[in-house]
Amino acid sequence: NAGVTQTPKFQVLKTGQSMTLQCAQDMNHNSMYWYRQDPGMGLRLIYYSASEGTTDKGEVPNGYNVSRLNKREFSLRLESAAPSQTSVYFCASSTRGGDTEAFFGQGTRLTVV
């Protein structure tokens, strides 16, 4: 049982490059989330999808786009990466939107130079 799987685990981008972070869950959860974690800042919500077909902004959505491809997959896209987007990104899923019992992936460590 894989739970929440994120790819890639590490990535280095040059400023202005684009990339997509992939996330898939195999728990048949309705809701999925993308967070970023920076030193001393805790986890901040970027976007979330309460259910398949819906997405909504979190606390720090600027510079990102998301796609809920199907019930299993939720991707995060950086169209033009900036050094300020250097962070660790976590994907999570839960049974329903707002459920505080969420399951997290192992994270993607992104460095933008």
Next chain:
Amino acid sequence: LAKTTQPISMDSYEGQEVNITCSHNNIATNDYITWYQQFPSQGPRFIIQGYKTKVTNEVASLFIPADRKSSTLSLPRVSLSDTAVYYCLVGDKGLNSGGYQKVTFGIGTKLQVIP
């Protein structure tokens, strides 16, 4: 979600019981209290959740007083492997908010266990 306040950091010696308190003065009637644990370089992991009184599992105990304005996560006899960041969250589990309530985390409490 109700705002939570918890200490930024705590130190404890191995073998001691550790209690981390979280304040949530604006907790709503339908809200549950949830705690997560995050080890370095890993995603947060759900450890315990409760509504009132006391909840215990194989990892921790959660104590919630009658007014529910605070909660205490208790880790019995900590070891070096309990060194982690612990987050307190408050929310209705999506049961009463139409499924669109955002799940937000604060900075958490960094617990350092000392040999």
